[in-house]
Amino acid sequence: xxxxxxxxxxxxxxxxxxxxxxxxxxxxxxxxxxxxxxxxxxxxxxxxxxxxxxxxxxxxxxxxxx
Amino acid sequence: xxxxxxxxxxxxxxxxxxxxxxxxxxxxxxxxxxxxxxxxxxxxxxxxxxxxxxxxxxxxxxxxxxxxxxxxxxxxxxxxxxxxxxxxxxxxxxxxxxxxxxxxxxxxxxxxxxxxxxxxxxxxxxxxxxxxxxxxxxxxxxxxxxxxxxxxxxxxxxxxxxxxxxxxxxxxxxxxxxxxxxxxxxxxxxxxxxxxxxxxxxxxxxxxxxxxxxxxxxxxxxxxxxxxxxxxxxxxxxxxxxxxxxxxxxxxxxxxxxxxxxxxxxxxxxxxxxxxxxxxxxxxxxxxxxxxxxxxxxxxxxxxxxxxx
Amino acid sequence: xxxxxxxxxxxxxxxxxxxxxxxxxxxxxxxxxxxxxxxxxxxxxxxxxxxxxxxxxxxxxxxxxxxxxxxxxxxxxxxxxxxxxxxxxxxxxxxxxxxxxxxxxxxxxxxxxxxxxxxxxxxxxxxxxxxxxxxxxxxxxxxxxxxxxxxxxxxxxxxxxxxxxxxxxxxxxxxxxxxxxxxxxxxxxxxxxxxxxxxxxxxxxxxxxxxxxxxxxxxxxxxxxxxxxxxxxxxxxxxxxxxxxxxxxxxxx
Numbered sequence: 001x002x003x004x005x006x007x008x009x010x011x012x013x014x015x016x017x018x019x020x021x022x023x024x025x026x027x028x029x030x031x032x033x034x035x036x037x038x039x040x041x042x043x044x045x046x047x048x049x050x051x052x053x054x055x056x057x058x059x060x061x062x063x064x065x066x
Numbered sequence: 067x068x069x070x071x072x073x074x075x076x077x078x079x080x081x082x083x084x085x086x087x088x089x090x091x092x093x094x095x096x097x098x099x100x101x102x103x104x105x106x107x108x109x110x111x112x113x114x115x116x117x118x119x120x121x122x123x124x125x126x127x128x129x130x131x132x133x134x135x136x137x138x139x140x141x142x143x144x145x146x147x148x149x150x151x152x153x154x155x156x157x158x159x160x161x162x163x164x165x166x167x168x169x170x171x172x173x174x175x176x177x178x179x180x181x182x183x184x185x186x187x188x189x190x191x192x193x194x195x196x197x198x199x200x201x202x203x204x205x206x207x208x209x210x211x212x213x214x215x216x217x218x219x220x221x222x223x224x225x226x227x228x229x230x231x232x233x234x235x236x237x238x239x240x241x242x243x244x245x246x247x248x249x250x251x252x253x254x255x256x257x258x259x260x261x262x263x264x265x266x267x268x269x270x271x272x273x274x275x276x277x278x279x280x281x282x283x284x285x286x287x288x289x290x291x292x293x294x295x296x297x298x299x300x301x302x303x304x305x306x307x308x309x310x311x312x313x314x315x316x317x318x319x320x321x322x323x324x325x326x327x328x329x330x331x332x333x334x335x336x337x338x339x340x341x342x343x344x345x346x347x348x349x350x351x352x353x354x355x356x357x358x359x360x361x362x363x364x365x366x367x368x369x370x371x372x373x374x375x
Numbered sequence: 376x377x378x379x380x381x382x383x384x385x386x387x388x389x390x391x392x393x394x395x396x397x398x399x400x401x402x403x404x405x406x407x408x409x410x411x412x413x414x415x416x417x418x419x420x421x422x423x424x425x426x427x428x429x430x431x432x433x434x435x436x437x438x439x440x441x442x443x444x445x446x447x448x449x450x451x452x453x454x455x456x457x458x459x460x461x462x463x464x465x466x467x468x469x470x471x472x473x474x475x476x477x478x479x480x481x482x483x484x485x486x487x488x489x490x491x492x493x494x495x496x497x498x499x500x501x502x503x504x505x506x507x508x509x510x511x512x513x514x515x516x517x518x519x520x521x522x523x524x525x526x527x528x529x530x531x532x533x534x535x536x537x538x539x540x541x542x543x544x545x546x547x548x549x550x551x552x553x554x555x556x557x558x559x560x561x562x563x564x565x566x567x568x569x570x571x572x573x574x575x576x577x578x579x580x581x582x583x584x585x586x587x588x589x590x591x592x593x594x595x596x597x598x599x600x601x602x603x604x605x606x607x608x609x610x611x612x613x614x615x616x617x618x619x620x621x622x623x624x625x626x627x628x
Contacts, residue, residue: 010512010516011412014408021401024394025394028394052402055398056398056459059393059394059395059397059398059459060458060459063393063394113627116478118477118628119628120625120627136483136625137482138477138480138481138482138483142480146475146478148474151471152471152472152474153475154472168378168381169378169382169476169481170480171377171480209475212475
């Protein structure tokens with residue numbers, strides 16, 4: 001896998017976007033502590049385990065509109 | 067000209083007649099209290115006026131224009147605050163009012179002017195927080211502001227005070243009273259003291275129909291003259307005898323007594339009662355402490371109307 | 376007209392403020408970058424997995440990069456889009472925020488169309504960014520070979536996304552809960568995909584736009600064949616939106 005390094009410049013933006021989205025979703029969840037469907041714990045798990053799609057699902061259907 | 071005219075309006079949910087051949091007129095400049103217990107059809111009627119519910123039959127005119135379900139044309143005359151107003155939680159009050167103003171085609175200067183008038187009126191001036199963090203009272207006040215943004219001729223408020231604490235209610239009633247004279251207000255409620263505080267005309271809905279309507283003073287007078295409060299000084303035993311004597315009179319319908327010395331008499335002829343009291347008391351050697359024609363509370367009228375139905 | 380503009384602006388503002396649009400953009404941008412990478416790295420991954428059998432994997436080309444891209448966007452990307460926009464109208468009717476807007480001078484149609492427009496704007500911008508990233512990555516990773524009809528092929532997938540959005544808006548204006556709306560959206564989408572497997576109509580259905588647009592790149596399918604699917608796709612979008620407006624106007628709030 002040593003030549004994976006040559007693709008690093010391509011992978012970094014992907015990682016930044018993915019981790020960024022994950023953090024934004026988690027921070028939002030922790031600050032609001034309430035969700036529309038399911039419960040906070042399940043959503044935390046979804047956000048972390050289904051990396052990438054999880055945060056999107058959270059913003060689409062999990063987050064409460066204030 | 068009537069600001070609101072409702073002819074023969076009906077709304078059926080399957081077999082349930084929520085509103086049943088309702089006729090109603092509200093004159094310009096009045097503060098109209100729309101009374102009725104929960105489920106009497108108040109909210110349904112107001113929703114039909116704003117075009118968000120479809121009437122089964124009948125017509126509604128606002129300022130002479132016919133209301134059509136699913137069309138927003140007549141809304142230029144109406145400012146509406148539903149019973150539980152919901153706003154966009156991510157906006158500040160000013161952003162929300164700006165959006166409302168834009169929907170009426172106002173330019174920036176006009177919107178700034180209206181915000182400058184309305185936000186202080188409802189006590190939300192300078193509040194930059196998001197609406198999502200507002201209390202119910204604040205949302206209700208913002209609701210009034212958004213309903214007034216386009217200077218409507220008719221302001222419709224559905225149970226504006228029901229969900230509020232006493233402080234919030236007082237503030238809201240104050241705002242509503244301050245609007246007197248500038249536009250016509252219809253507000254529905256089941257809280258009678260609110261109506262007594264600020265309304266000049268009322269309509270009482272019962273079973274989907276108007277059970278009573280008119281000028282508040284007129285209604286008071288109509289239902290007055292039936293009740294008297296009598297207070298006497300003397301022994302309990304003699305007071306009971308006096309009560310018995312009165313109840314034998316042909317014009318007396320009912321006597322309620324909290325204590326033997328305090329009687330509330332409902333009768334057909336208040337004059338005859340007044341003339342008969344003193345001889346009766348003299349015979350029993352009792353003294354009259356108070357004789358007073360009772361001011362009818364709206365609640366009494368309310369109960370009486372509902373009983374009649 | 377000015378209300379359409381005002382409300383579309385509000386919708387865009389809302390999508391940024393609530394992160395919905397941001398999340399959609401992030402998904403699409405990531406797909407734009409990962410698809411060519413995945414195509415490039417796939418043989419290496421297979422090799423390192425060491426399945427015990429000597430697999431003969433041909434060297435990947437730019438075609439594999441775009442195949443990955445269209446697969447990711449056309450499946451996961453559109454699923455995300457549908458999940459987000461199936462709530463467009465229904466989230467406002469269930470919460471009650473629509474009432475105050477529709478009792479002003481905002482018509483039911485403007486309400487629905489604004490939501491479609493804002494969703495289409497977010498889709499278009501994110502998809503354009505995603506496609507641009509994918510193209511740049513592909514050129515860098517696969518210098519040899521040049522795709523033909525690239526823009527047209529990308530356009531076909533874009534149009535299929537717009538049709539999907541119209542389906543989501545339709546379902547969300549018709550149904551009374553988010554779950555029903557999401558199920559309805561997937562039902563319309565599923566029906567469309569089914570048509571691309573039926574022999575008689577598979578060359579004409581709008582689903583052709585996403586199932587065969589890859590073949591444009593190496594000339595396996597001429598652009599002419601896309602005429603009817605494009606026209607039908609535009610008509611389907613218009614039909615779904617018109618129905619959404621009509622049914623929404625007759626709904627009690």
